[in-house]
Amino acid sequence: MKQLEKRLRGGLVMMQWSERYDLHGHSTHSDGELSVPQLAQKIASEGVEVWALTDHDVISGWKEASGEAKQRGIRFIPGVEITCIPGLAAQKTILEKEGRDRSTTSWHLLAYFPTHDPNIDSQSITAFGKWLEPFAEGRIGRMKRMVEKVNALGMDIEFEAVMARSSGAVGRPHLAKEMIEKGYANSMQQVFDEWLGDGCPASVEKIKPTIAEAVNVIHAAGGICSLAHPIYYGIESNNLLSFIKSVGVDAVEAFHRSHPDKYRMELLNGAQKIGLKVTCGSDYHGPSYQARPGHMAVPSSYLPEQII
Numbered sequence: 001m002k003q004l005e006k007r008l009r010g011g012l013v014m015m016q017w018s019e020r021y022d023l024h025g026h027s028t029h030s031d032g033e034l035s036v037p038q039l040a041q042k043i044a045s046e047g048v049e050v051w052a053l054t055d056h057d058v059i060s061g062w063k064e065a066s067g068e069a070k071q072r073g074i075r076f077i078p079g080v081e082i083t084c085i086p087g088l089a090a091q092k093t094i095l096e097k098e099g100r101d102r103s104t105t106s107w108h109l110l111a112y113f114p115t116h117d118p119n120i121d122s123q124s125i126t127a128f129g130k131w132l133e134p135f136a137e138g139r140i141g142r143m144k145r146m147v148e149k150v151n152a153l154g155m156d157i158e159f160e161a162v163m164a165r166s167s168g169a170v171g172r173p174h175l176a177k178e179m180i181e182k183g184y185a186n187s188m189q190q191v192f193d194e195w196l197g198d199g200c201p202a203s204v205e206k207i208k209p210t211i212a213e214a215v216n217v218i219h220a221a222g223g224i225c226s227l228a229h230p231i232y233y234g235i236e237s238n239n240l241l242s243f244i245k246s247v248g249v250d251a252v253e254a255f256h257r258s259h260p261d262k263y264r265m266e267l268l269n270g271a272q273k274i275g276l277k278v279t280c281g282s283d284y285h286g287p288s289y290q291a292r293p294g295h296m297a298v299p300s301s302y303l304p305e306q307i308i
């Protein structure tokens, strides 16, 4: 943070940095480890004042989260992280530069509905939820096929046992934990590297919308969107930013936990040049992955104005 400030002081504009915002995180409604109340508690204790819950492909946590946030004096922004088809093919040179041997098979788009109150029925949000359903439901069918694949690879894993680990949208981490408990692997990392990661022997592709389709549906429902953690996609920054701008994405998650400072600034500068906003997120999944949510420094005037 201090270093970033120093680096920026030479620039034309002094930026107002803030750690109030955490606009990316997961609960047990998708692949997070903490229930919504536990997560809200943790978010509050880390000093976050503006919080978006962004479970994968589901909006089932919103109502509870808004109540939990209210009790703690936090502003809640309903959000969701939508799994989309990649917008561009990864560039080998960029992947190599990032030290990645393969690109992800999906891009994640964060949708936010800052003016929506989950306690008040909204036709446009109901329509959005309906549109989202098949993508979330696809998770169960996909999990069945992944369990079949690990069974075929000689592992004794039961589908019901994996489902029992999730209270919302089931995902690969639930299967991974079952595999670890059964002694087939020692760590999440190992499971993903050897079996479940994109392109690995037991991975199964899921159905997903294109970025452009998702953007249109989000806007029609009164929301805004930000491309999540672009570091994983293997695209040169300027190409990536002009592409997302061309399909109507509003912002880029320049300040993601996994981005080095240099990459954060590269995205911030590039976004500014072409009129995109930026967002920040810890992408907190629970204590086994990361000690704490929040603490995401962002120049707040560059956030989408509906969120500031």
Ligand SMILES: [Zn+2]
Residues within 6 Å of the ligand: 081, 108, 228, 229
């Ligand atoms: Zn993601």
Ligand SMILES: [Zn+2]
Residues within 6 Å of the ligand: 024, 025, 026, 081, 283
């Ligand atoms: Zn996420």
